[in-house]
Amino acid sequence: MKKKIAIIGAGVVGASAAYYLSKEETVEVTIFDEGTGQGTSAAAGIISPWLSRRRNQKWYRMVKAGAAFYPDFLNEVMDGAPIPESVYSKVGTLLFKSKERHLEELLKIGQKRREEAPEIGDLAILSPEEIKQKIPIYTGEQSALWASGGAKVDGKALVDLLIEKASQHGATFVPERVEKLEPENERLTVVTAQSTDDFDCVVLAVAAWLPTLLEPLDYELDLRPQKGQLAILALSDISTAQWPVIMPEGETDIIPFEGGRIVIGATHENDQGFDLEIDQDLLTSMVNESTTQFSTFLREAKIVDYRSGTRAYTSDFSPYYGPVPSLPNVYAASGLGSTGLTAGPLVGKELALLAMNQVTQLPLVDYPIEQYIKKIDEQTK
Numbered sequence: 001m002k003k004k005i006a007i008i009g010a011g012v013v014g015a016s017a018a019y020y021l022s023k024e025e026t027v028e029v030t031i032f033d034e035g036t037g038q039g040t041s042a043a044a045g046i047i048s049p050w051l052s053r054r055r056n057q058k059w060y061r062m063v064k065a066g067a068a069f070y071p072d073f074l075n076e077v078m079d080g081a082p083i084p085e086s087v088y089s090k091v092g093t094l095l096f097k098s099k100e101r102h103l104e105e106l107l108k109i110g111q112k113r114r115e116e117a118p119e120i121g122d123l124a125i126l127s128p129e130e131i132k133q134k135i136p137i138y139t140g141e142q143s144a145l146w147a148s149g150g151a152k153v154d155g156k157a158l159v160d161l162l163i164e165k166a167s168q169h170g171a172t173f174v175p176e177r178v179e180k181l182e183p184e185n186e187r188l189t190v191v192t193a194q195s196t197d198d199f200d201c202v203v204l205a206v207a208a209w210l211p212t213l214l215e216p217l218d219y220e221l222d223l224r225p226q227k228g229q230l231a232i233l234a235l236s237d238i239s240t241a242q243w244p245v246i247m248p249e250g251e252t253d254i255i256p257f258e259g260g261r262i263v264i265g266a267t268h269e270n271d272q273g274f275d276l277e278i279d280q281d282l283l284t285s286m287v288n289e290s291t292t293q294f295s296t297f298l299r300e301a302k303i304v305d306y307r308s309g310t311r312a313y314t315s316d317f318s319p320y321y322g323p324v325p326s327l328p329n330v331y332a333a334s335g336l337g338s339t340g341l342t343a344g345p346l347v348g349k350e351l352a353l354l355a356m357n358q359v360t361q362l363p364l365v366d367y368p369i370e371q372y373i374k375k376i377d378e379q380t381k
C-alpha cells in the first residue's frame with residue numbers, strides 16, 4: 001500500500017515538497033491549497049541574498065543555499081528542457097547606494113562572501129554609462145554594484161509549473177481550505193468543507209496561517225503576518241526580459257519582467273493582520289519615490305496592476321522547519337519572511353525528505369521548530 005501524504009498549502013514551499021514527493025513511487029500525494037493571500041504569487045521575485053547586511057548567520061546559510069539550489073532544481077523539474085524565462089532568469093542584480101564609499105564596502109563584503117558562494121558571480125561597480133548599457137532607460141547619475149548571479153522568479157508561474165509536474169506524477173490538487181486536522185493513533189484526518197480523508201503523514205506549508213491549524217490542537221505559536229503590496233508598471237515597445245533586478249537604496253525594489261512589465265515593491269506593513277486590500281495612494285507614492293532617481297521614463301509609465309500578499313515572521317525574524325513537536329508524522333516550515341521565495345524550493349525539498357524519513361541538507365538544529373511551536377500542556381491551560 002502507498003504512503004498517503006497530504007500537503008497543506010501550495011505556495012513555493014508546499015508546491016516544491018509536492019513535486020519531490022510525487023516522484024516517489026511509494027507515495028500518494030494530495031495537495032490542499034486555498035490560495036488567498038499567498039505570499040509566493042504576490043512576491044516581487046528577487047533571488048539575491050548575498051549582499052544583505054543582516055547578521056543572522058543561520059538565515060544567511062539557508063538563503064545562500066536556497067539561491068544556489070534554484071538552477072539545479074529547475075533543471076530537474078524541466079527534465080532536460082530549457083528553463084522557461086517566464087519562470088526564472090539569471091539576469092544579475094544592480095545594487096544602489098547613495099555614497100560611493102558604501103558601494104566600495106559592499107563590493108568587499110561581496111568578494112569575501114563569494115569565497116563560499118561562487119554563485120554570486122561577477123562583482124563590479126558600474127558607472128552610470130555602464131548601467132545604461134544594461135538598462136537603456138536609466139537616467140540617474142549614481143553608480144551601482146553589479147552581481148551577475150542575481151536572478152528573478154515569477155512566483156505564480158513557478159508554483160503553477162510545480163503543481164503541473166506534480167499532477168503529471170499522479171498528485172491530486174484540491175483547491176480548498178483545510179478546516180481542521182484531527183490526529184489519531186499516528187494518523188491524521190484532514191477536514192475540508194467538502195471532504196474528510198485520512199493520511200499517514202501531513203506537511204504543513206501554510207506559512208502565516210499555521211496558527212489556524214495548530215492552535216485548535218493546543219499549540220502556542222510565535223508567528224505573525226506581515227502585509228506586502230506592490231505595483232506593476234507597463235512600458236511599451238521595449239524589451240525588458242533581460243534587464244537586471246534593480247535594488248535602489250531603501251526597501252523598494254524594481255524588478256523588470258518580460259513584456260515591459262516592471263514590478264515595484266514592496267511594502268512591509270506590520271499592523272494589518274491578514275488584510276489584502278490595495279492602498280493605491282500608498283503604492284503611487286512608493287512608485288514615485290523609487291522611480292524618480294532611477295529613470296524619468298519609469299516615472300511617466302502607467303501603473304497597470306497591483307498585488308498584495310502575506311509574509312510570515314517569527315519574533316526574532318528566523319525561519320524554522322522540522323517535525324511538529326508531539327504530533328507524529330506532521331512536518332512544518334514557516335517564518336521565511338521576505339526571503340521565502342529564495343529559500344522555498346530547498347525548504348520544500350527538505351520537508352519532502354523528512355516526510356520520507358531521510359536526512360536533510362540544512363541542519364534541523366539551526367532552524368529549531370520547537371522554539372516557535374509549543375504544545376500547551378494540560379496544567380498550564
Ligand SMILES: Cc1cc2nc3c(=O)[nH]c(=O)nc-3n(C[C@H](O)[C@H](O)[C@H](O)COP(=O)(O)OP(=O)(O)OC[C@H]3O[C@@H](n4cnc5c(N)ncnc54)[C@H](O)[C@@H]3O)c2cc1C
Nearest residue numbers: 009011013034035039040044045046178228339340341342
Ligand atoms: C509583496 C511580497 C514580496 C515578496 N518578495 C520576495 C522576493 O522578492 N524574494 C523572496 O525571496 N521572497 C519574497 N517574498 C516572501 C515570499 O513570497 C514568501 O516568504 C514565500 O512565498 C512563502 O512561501 P510559502 O510557501 O511558505 O507560503 P505562501 O506562498 O504564503 O503559501 C501558503 C499557502 O497556504 C495556503 N493556506 C493557508 N492556510 C490554508 C488552509 N487551512 N488550507 C489550505 N490552504 C491554506 C495559502 O492560501 C497559501 O496559498 C515576498 C512576499 C510578499 C508578500
